Amino acid sequence: MDRHDGFREFVLARQQSLMRTAYLLTGDAHLAEDLLQSVLAKVVGHWPKLSKGGNPEAYTRKALVNQYIAWKRRSRPELPSADPPDSGMSYDDATLDRIVLRRVLAKLTCKQRAMIVLRFWEDLTEAQTAEVLGCSIGNVKSQTHHALARLRMLAPELVDVRMEEVTR
Incomplete structure (x- = not known):
């Protein structure tokens, strides 16, 4: 039996929901992908314990939030412009x-x-x-x-x- 049995199935089943959470936290699709990938790399290391009575989804969501907060603490803040560029697009x-x-x-x-x-x-x-x-x-x-x-x-x-x- 592989120590990572069930991890692939967990990721496939919860990937969309976890990606949505990562996107809503970061506000950027590429950062969300990076965040989720980073967290899943950590989760796989804890998978044997999580798969035996742990709550992998709660653990992964908590890891997403914690990693996001850690990234925000280390990153430089964006400097917003008072006048965003006019894209010429109209929106509903x-x-x-x-x-x-x-x-x-x-x-x-x-x-x-x-x-x-x-x-x-x-x-x-x-x-x-x-x-x-x-x-x-x-x-x-x-x-x-x-x-x-x-x-x-x-x-x-x-x-x-x-x-x-x-x-x-």
């Missing part, structure tokens, strides 16, 4: 809402962004989010509250937009 309202949401998500702290992604895109419960992040349910509640308040402050025009419309 739903597309504009998604663009605005992505920009304001980038302004949240790493942990607040992780809370929003896990709670509202991954649809995890407060208890599941606390397990993934290794914190208390109360911390999840307060961090989510603060993150939502910051989102409302940064983009009040999105308050009436339903999340399903924005994530399409």
Whole structure:
């Protein structure tokens, strides 16, 4: 029996969901791929223990969040321009809402962004989010509250937009 039995099947079954989480954390498809690849390389080393009674999905999600936060701490911040270049493209309202949401998500702290992604895109419960992040349910509640308040402050025009419309 190979010590990595089941790892390939786990990755194939959960790859899309994990990639979505990585993308929502990073906001960039290429960085998301790098993040997921980096995390899966670490997960495979722990696979024998995880496959024997552990929770590989929760472990992998926690590793995604932790790796993302570590990357953000080491990277230089982007310098946003007050006047983005005019691309000459026109967008419908739903597309504009998604663009605005992505920009304001980038302004949240790493942990607040992780809370929003896990709670509202991954649809995890407060208890599941606390397990993934290794914190208390109360911390999840307060961090989510603060993150939502910051989102409302940064983009009040999105308050009436339903999340399903924005994530399409």
